[in-house]
Amino acid sequence: TTSFDLTIGEAGYATLYLGCAVTIPAGVEAYAVSEVDEWAVLSPVTGAIPANEAVILKKAEGQPTDATTYKFNYAEIATAVESNLLEGTTIDTHIAGTAYVLGYINVAGEGEEERKEVGLYKAVLNADATGATGESHFKNNANKAYLVVPGASEVASYSFRFGEGTTGVDEVKGENGNVKVIYDLTG
Numbered sequence: 179t180t181s182f183d184l185t186i187g188e189a190g191y192a193t194l195y196l197g198c199a200v201t202i203p204a205g206v207e208a209y210a211v212s213e214v215d216e217w218a219v220l221s222p223v224t225g226a227i228p229a230n231e232a233v234i235l236k237k238a239e240g241q242p243t244d245a246t247t248y249k250f251n252y253a254e255i256a257t258a259v260e261s262n263l264l265e266g267t268t269i270d271t272h273i274a275g276t277a278y279v280l281g282y283i284n285v286a287g288e289g290e291e292e293r294k295e296v297g298l299y300k301a302v303l304n305a306d307a308t309g310a311t312g313e314s315h316f317k318n319n320a321n322k323a324y325l326v327v328p329g330a331s332e333v334a335s336y337s338f339r340f341g342e343g344t345t346g347v348d349e350v351k352g353e354n355g356n357v358k359v360i361y362d363l364t365g
Contacts, residue, residue, distance in 0.1 A: 182321075185247045186237055189282040191296045193323035195232040195266020199256035202226060203248045205241045208233045209340070210262035211298075214327050217339035218278075218298050226256035232264035232323030234280065234338075266323040272315040277301045278325040278336060279316070298325050299335040 182200060186192045194208075202208050208227055209220035211234070220234060227233055227250075237246065267273075281299035301316035301324065318324050325336070 180252045182250045183247050184235070184250060184321075185245050186235060187245045188243060189294070189296050190237040190241075190243070191280060191282070192235045193232065193264075193266070193280050194227065194235055194250070195230070195264075195268065195321055195323045196227070196250075197229055197268050199229045199253040200227050200250035201253045203250060205238050205246075206248050207236045207238050209236065210234075210259045211264050211325055212261045214263060214325070214336060216336075218325065218336040220338050220340050221261070222341070223259055224257075226253035228256040228258055230266075231256075231259050231262065232266035233262075234264070234323065263327070264323045264325055267318050267320065269320050271318050273301075273318050273324065274315050276303075276327070277316060277318075278327065279318075280323075281335070295337065297335045297337045300333075 182196060184192060184194060186206070202223070202225065208223040210223055210231070211218050212221040213219040223231070223233055277300075278298035279301045280296070282294055282296050283299070285295045303316050327333075
């Protein structure tokens, strides 16, 4: 096949894992999970997604908010991703142990305006390797990605942090390099 069509829903995110390299279409951003601490740190994948590389996809700014189908064309060349904790499968597969899958849940409290958050949520263990009900495996769908966290993790979910992001303020300068009045978060 020369392309793969994928619909990214209203949440604006999806995962992808293919056995061939594909180009990233206009309007879509691709990310690897390079690190997990209290966040899942997303690092950009640009140009093309290598074969057998799991990624999180995000609709770019300005894209429709409703479900949109994008065409991922076959690519001859794709730069290897340096660090990626995501894994994936090309067929429906039962995965043993604790893993996290892309989710979209309502995080608003009672009486608050509905507010949904996309993140990686602990997969429900509901089947064994034969498909029989149990609590040892979860089913990963074909061409989808999941996250396995190194070491034991009791965390229920991981929110996204893109790249390093802002981690602190190193220096505060006023006009002409002179510090004037400084306020903290309490004013």
